[in-house]
Amino acid sequence: MSLNPIRPWRNIERRQSRQIMVGSVPVGGDAPITVQTMTNTLTPDVAATLDQISRAAAAGADIVRVSAPDVESTAALRQITRESPVPIVADIHFHYKRAIEAAEAGAACLRINPGNIGDARRVAEVVKAAKDHGCSIRIGVNAGSLERHLLEKYGEPCPDAMVESGLDHIKLLQDADFHEYKISVKASDVFLAAAAYQQLAAATDAPIHLGITEAGGLVAGTVKSAIGLGSLLWFGIGDTIRVSLSADPVEEVKVGYEILKSLGLRTRGVQIISCPSCARQGFDVIKTVEALEQRLEHIKTPMSLSIIGCVVNGPGEALMTDIGFTGGGSGKGNGMVYMAGKQSHKMSNAEMIDHIVELVEKRAEEIDAAEAAAASQAAQ
Numbered sequence: 001m002s003l004n005p006i007r008p009w010r011n012i013e014r015r016q017s018r019q020i021m022v023g024s025v026p027v028g029g030d031a032p033i034t035v036q037t038m039t040n041t042l043t044p045d046v047a048a049t050l051d052q053i054s055r056a057a058a059a060g061a062d063i064v065r066v067s068a069p070d071v072e073s074t075a076a077l078r079q080i081t082r083e084s085p086v087p088i089v090a091d092i093h094f095h096y097k098r099a100i101e102a103a104e105a106g107a108a109c110l111r112i113n114p115g116n117i118g119d120a121r122r123v124a125e126v127v128k129a130a131k132d133h134g135c136s137i138r139i140g141v142n143a144g145s146l147e148r149h150l151l152e153k154y155g156e157p158c159p160d161a162m163v164e165s166g167l168d169h170i171k172l173l174q175d176a177d178f179h180e181y182k183i184s185v186k187a188s189d190v191f192l193a194a195a196a197y198q199q200l201a202a203a204t205d206a207p208i209h210l211g212i213t214e215a216g217g218l219v220a221g222t223v224k225s226a227i228g229l230g231s232l233l234w235f236g237i238g239d240t241i242r243v244s245l246s247a248d249p250v251e252e253v254k255v256g257y258e259i260l261k262s263l264g265l266r267t268r269g270v271q272i273i274s275c276p277s278c279a280r281q282g283f284d285v286i287k288t289v290e291a292l293e294q295r296l297e298h299i300k301t302p303m304s305l306s307i308i309g310c311v312v313n314g315p316g317e318a319l320m321t322d323i324g325f326t327g328g329g330s331g332k333g334n335g336m337v338y339m340a341g342k343q344s345h346k347m348s349n350a351e352m353i354d355h356i357v358e359l360v361e362k363r364a365e366e367i368d369a370a371e372a373a374a375a376s377q378a379a380q
């Protein structure tokens with residue numbers, strides 16, 4: 001990412017990592033930080049699983065993980081990987097044969113800890129399947145399931161134990177001459193996860209998958225993930241993220257994107273800047289923002305929109321957004337539309353939602369057309 005010489009306080013210097021491929025999606029190096037989620041359907045229910053994957057992908061998921069605990073699941077993976085719009089990571093625990101089946105079924109990546117699947121011969125078999133089928137591997141260390149000898153050595157899950165576990169798994173892959181791996185050291189405790197990830201980042205150049213595991217429900221989990229993932233990303237750590245929520249995977253993707261957007265690490269769709277509203281508001285800000293969030297969900301072009309209740313903050317916020325609307329004084333029934341920071345025209349409160357949706361759609365088309373023209377010029 002290029003550094004901002006005018007606003008240096010916005011700079012995030014990303015940790016240098018190797019790049020691997022998860023199917024067609026690069027992870028690490030200078031690739032965009034990817035957003036992942038995981039299905040919670042029964043994997044053998046192919047229709048339900050594909051439906052959830054498609055909804056997550058439409059919300060912006062770059063990669064989706066699917067559990068493969070049994071033979072029925074790895075069999076279902078064949079159709080799932082064939083029809084999924086995004087690469088699929090097969091989640092495997094302990095059963096090395098499921099890993100081999102998942103690789104054969106078209107998984108782009110295997111989430112498996114090589115230290116948990118038995119002797120070197122089994123590791124070699126999984127690595128061979130991964131190599132034969134172009135799979136990468138994610139090593140997923142979890143504070144809740146650390147190896148017994150590490151718990152005995154360290155007394156409890158701690159950053160040293162988690163990183164040692166991760167490096168032990170890495171060594172098994174390296175000894176098998178396999179280098180297409182990324183790694184996570186997740187914990188539900190934000191302090192533990194953040195410290196473990198910081199140590200891990202210094203100990204390996206592998207791409208890092210960030211997550212605060214079992215973070216909780218939509219609100220609590222979002223806050224916890226934003227603090228944990230947000231602080232790590234701010235310090236440049238993390239190449240792919242998953243927000244774990246006890247909620248619809250689509251919500252996980254939305255939260256993941258919002259974390260990246262807040263840090264300027266990735267943009268997608270309309271970023272709405274809105275005030276909390278108060279007695280000064282010239283229109284119902286909360287209902288309007290709710291309606292606009294829904295109506296603008298289909299826009300993928302990055303752009304900003306300010307929806308501000310009155311002139312106290314409206315013109316200032318509009319200055320920094322592509323499109324803005326500021327409420328007029330009480331009883332006026334209309335407000336001011338701003339385009340590229342400048343006052344443009346008045347619009348009635350009653351028609352403003354439809355009008356703003358139209359303006360955003362038009363602006364998105366213009367931005368897309370300009371980008372396409374620039375890309376074709378660059379290609380000539």
Ligand code: SF4
Nearest residue numbers: 275277278281309310
């Ligand atoms: S911008 Fe105006 S309406 Fe919104 S919170 Fe501030 S004072 Fe209230």
